[in-house]
Amino acid sequence: MKIEFYMLDDTYEVVGNEPHVLIYGVTRDGRRVVLRDRRFRPYFYVVLSPDADPDTVAKKIKALSETSSPIIDVSVVDKKYFGRPVKALKVTTVIPESVRRYREKVKGVQGVAYVLEADIRFSLRYVLDHGLRPCGWHVAEVTEIPKKPGLRVDAEYEVTGPIESLEDSTPPRDLRILAFDIETYTKTGSPKPSQDPVIIIGVMNDKGELRSFTSDGLDDKKVIQEFVKYVQEYDPDIIVGYNSDAFDWPYLLERAKRVGVKLEVTRRLGVEPQTSTYGHVSIQGRLNVDLYRFAEEIPEIKVKSLDVVAEYLGVMKRSERTLVEYTDFPKYWDDPSKRGVLVKYNQDDVRSTMGLAEKFLPFAMQLSYVTRLPLDQVGAASVGNRLEWFLMYEAMKAGELIPNREEKEAEPYKGAVVLQPVRGIHDNVAVLDFSSMYPNLMIKYNVGPDTIERAGECDVGTHNIAPEVGHCFRREPPGFFKDVLTKLLELRKSIRSEMKKYKPDTVEYRILDERQRAIKILANATYGYMGWVGARWYCRECAEAVTAWGRATITNVIKYAEGLGLKVIYGDTDSIFVKYDKEKVDKLIKYVEEELGLEIKIDKLYTRVFFTEAKKRYAGLLEDGRVDIVGFEAVRxxxxxxxxxxxxxxxxxxxxxxxxxxxxxxxxxxxxxxxxxxxxxxxxxxxxxxxxxxxxxxxxxxxxxxxxxxxxxxxxxxxxxxxxxxxxxxxxxxxxxxxxxxxxxxxxxxxxxxxxxxxxxxxxxxxxxxxxxxxxxxxxxxxxxxxxxxxxxxxxxxxx
Known part of the structure; x- marks a missing residue:
């Protein structure tokens, strides 16, 4: 039989001596289910030295097999590594944890040049290999099996055939979301879970129900029990908090142990939340999302407290909410007549958290869908790690082996052009912005770690040579990064075209809008990713070359603009500010598109703008009457x-x-x-x-x-x-x-x-x-x- 389901999360367990991938999801008819796949096995790749004999090396690797997790297959495969064809061995074993141990052993085998892809987590390896999309719909060939004891789901299925994405990210109509927030009691200033109780736990669900669980004085056993019971009964798919990874969950886990309560809020009996890969708290079967992670990415908000962020995003005004300093909590809690104020404070926090979820979750879910990184991890992961998961899937599809992550020393390089502004007040100013300038330069000049020519000859007829720095890139064949970026930009363009079919207030429009925004962020992060020392595809020369081409491009455009008679007031990275003259600006846009092969458009029109003598510091009045301030104390x-x-x-x-x-x-x-x-x-x-x-x-x-x-x-x-x-x-x-x-x-x-x-x-x-x-x-x-x-x-x- 076939089943369609919306994927929430996946994990794995070892039963006997067999790894089982567990996929938690929601079916079309609203049942919460788990799909169990017993067929998948962990593996890694070995790249051979040029003179090595594959059969000889394969025999040596098989000889390393251990009974606890035997090597069940070593097969020769043709792959690419940084764009070049290589002979490799695919080494398959049984127990996921044994992969890293085999990696170290295999490194010592004669004829082995590299051991790759041994550091990819088993459950996410499954996602990549099967092309799955967290926060998306899938279809799978399954057989229903008796539900294992302790699984808090409606049904369990075993995957017996193909499982694939339906390329649809529309959330289920009854996706259940729960916001929560805790308050603690301490007279020492900083609450310590070893001694200070939880006095209030507030919850709010997506139906608008608001509940407050309070402790018996300073005895918090009951309040934690009531919270656990509520989570089990409401059975949310997503639990949201604010700074909950760093505070609420660790505190609750410690307090629960202290008072003898199991924090069984997962969909698996006996399994409690635990801190996982990116520092996020994993709740098996549910998606835990710390909204603070997304607030951190808004540079305009300097103080990231819940009340400030909620006000900034229009969720709740600070003047309309109850505000209590946490150092005053004991005063309110010790006086029964004042406890209601503290409860109201907590309720405002929970309402704010749910309000922020409505703002952040649509984007987060699309980011998860695009990168294939589960929702609870995508917020905690850095921009570089999010992009990397997207690149890893694309590499796998292209037959490219995924490089290892290695610690390297940071190497600085020259950045973008920032002009000295023409100081003073200027009327009628247009800001011309290059569309995805750095990604387009990477595409134009085929920049990537697999196309850079480090040792061979650099011929101007067959290579692109970066100005100033002289780094050399082969024009053909198209590199991995060029292919990926071309796909990303084309995908974003097609999504924006699709958006025109819907009205802005429709669900379809909002989903597409969040997806194109996620894709834009990934594309724009690609250049910076290459210069990040933690990147698998690290290439400092590549990043340096892109900024060099960027400087040359914007300098060229400024000279052309001045030649047209346009007064250039300021320039920064991928945009220039000019005195607006429609006819001349149109000519400039045409020049950039036709002669440089790049896209530039009017991003803003200021009726009046003021510049100090400092770079990156100005304020302008937009056509709609809004004041736009950049770089002053107002945003510091x-x-x-x-x-x-x-x-x-x-x-x-x-x-x-x-x-x-x-x-x-x-x-x-x-x-x-x-x-x-x-x-x-x-x-x-x-x-x-x-x-x-x-x-x-x-x-x-x-x-x-x-x-x-x-x-x-x-x-x-x-x-x-x-x-x-x-x-x-x-x-x-x-x-x-x-x-x-x-x-x-x-x-x-x-x-x-x-x-x-x-x-x-x-x-x-x-x-x-x-x-x-x-x-x-x-x-x-x-x-x-x-x-x-x-x-x-x-x-x-x-x-x-």
Whole structure:
């Protein structure tokens, strides 16, 4: 019989002396099932030395066979390795764990040049070999078998024939999603699962049901039991949390052990969640997704707390939610009349988590579908690892052997062109952006680790030679990376064409849109991947050559634009800013497409844009009235929120109203508010990341001082933690007066002079100094200040 199912996850187990691949899925009629495939066996490849005899080497390898996991086959195969034909041996054994042991033994056999693909996990090897797609529909030839004891599924099947993807990523209508969040109780600052209980576990499912499980005072056995029971009863396919891989799950696992509860939230009796490959927590049969992983990838959000991210993405405003500092939890929990506030706080966290799931999951699921990396792993994996799984599948299809991952020393290389901007305010500016510039350059010049000519002759007639650096690449045949990138870009183009058949508010449109975005990210990551020392297909010269061609290309385009009479205001990597003249811009686009074989388009039109003297720092007013800010304190994490607000507001006033006096008055009003103590403390918090342990710092920087004060109160502080501090009034150095923000409640205790002189005024002057405004003017009151010229007068004066 045949069965169609939506693939959630796969794993494996060894039964007797036989490996079984287990695939968890959802059928068309909504049953949760597991498919068991007993036919698949682990294997790896051996590349032979040019003079080695395959039969002789095969006999030597067979002689290494162990009874615990015998080598059941050694066969000669023709493969490619970095594009060149090679003779290889495919070595097949029985137990997956034995592959690595055989790898080390086989390396010592005479005639063996390389041992490859011995580091690919067995369950994911199955996915690659069968072309499966997590978060996608499949069809398999199966036989229904009695369900094994302890499996929390509706049915079990054995795979007896072909299993293949139906190339459909539409989620099941009844896909069950559960969001959860825990709160813990501690009086020492940093909760420790060895001693501090879980007091609240909040859950929310995709049907909108919200539940709060609370502990009996400080006895948390019941709350964990109720959570486990709820998960088993609701039986979610996906469980989402926020920072749950690093906190919630490890904490729950430890507390459950302490209070004698099994955290049986998997679809397998007796199996608890466990930390797996990329640091993610694996929950067999379900997909655990830590949404924090996706929030980390939004550079505009500097502080990644749940409340800040939820507000930024329009899920829940901070002003509309209950906010409680975790250091105050005991006060609320110890007073029964206040416990409801803490429960409400937790509920807002759970609602925010589910809201973020609605934002992140569609993209995450498409990323999983495209890369073939299961959903619970794709978020935790780096961009390079996500791309690598896509490349591994494409390599397997092309008969290319997959290189080993080897640790290498990082080697720097020259990056992209970034022009010095024409300082000042400019009206009517177009941003011309190359479409997938680096991927297209790789395609155009056939760049890849399998096409680079390191030892042979480099002939300009048969090779592409990178400018400046001189790296040489064969023009023919098309390399592995050229083939993959061509496929990716063509696929994205076809998906975007398909999107036109649907309205933007349809499910079909949204799925396709998320898929094309996932493909774009993979394609654009390919150049950087080659320069990543952790890459299987690492090639520093390849990455260096691409940036060299990129610099030459954009320099060429800038010269051509200037020859057309277009004023070039700025250029950065793969885009240029020009004074907009439709006829001339159209000619430039035509030149790039027809003469250079690349695609360039108008990405943005600014009605007005302002540049400082610094690269990568500008602010523009878009046609729809939005203000676009790049590189100022407004998007940096190490300035207080008040400084960012000031800069954003000044920029908006100057770009929209053109009123310099209004901008100055605004700054003065903020200075007055800070001096009066009427600015909330949370707007005065300065965030800085610890790059090493506090005790390893020799200089006492403010954030280090604040970190040490946290540690004295029992709060755990680690490398890469963001430390939030506020500078308070008093004697001594700034570092002495840097207090962890969670301990500062009264805005009037804040050192207003510090914030005026070191935050507000400097942030404002980054923009206003261009217009001749002085610090003294900003500190004056309205009555003291002389009348200022209008922005229009100032610009006229500048032109004259």
């Amino acid at each position: 994490g190490d300035w207080a929120e008040i400084a960012k607000e000031v800069q954003e507001e000044i920029t908006e006033i100057l770009l929209k109203d053109g009123d310099l006096n209004k901008a100055i008055e605004y700054v003065r009003s903020v200075v007055s508010q800070v001096k009066s103590g009427s600015v909330p403390v949370e707007k005065l918090v300065i965030w800085k990341t610890l790059t090493k342990r506090p005790e390893e710092y020799s200089a006492e920087a403010p954030h280090v001082s604040a970190a040490r004060k946290l540690m004295k109160r029992g709060v755990r502080v680690d490398i890469n933690d963001k430390i939030g501090y506020v500078v308070v009034k008093g004697a001594g150095k700034i570092s002495d007066r840097a207090e962890p923000y969670i301990f500062v409640k009264d805005p009037k205790s804040v050192d207003d002079a510090y914030y005026v002189d070191h935050q507000i005024i400097p942030a404002a002057m980054r923009i206003l100094e261009y217009f001749g405004v002085s610090e003294a003017q900003l500190k004056k009151t309205s009555q003291q200040a002389p009348s200022q010229k209008s922005l229009l007068d100032f610009l006229k004066q500048k032109k004259n």
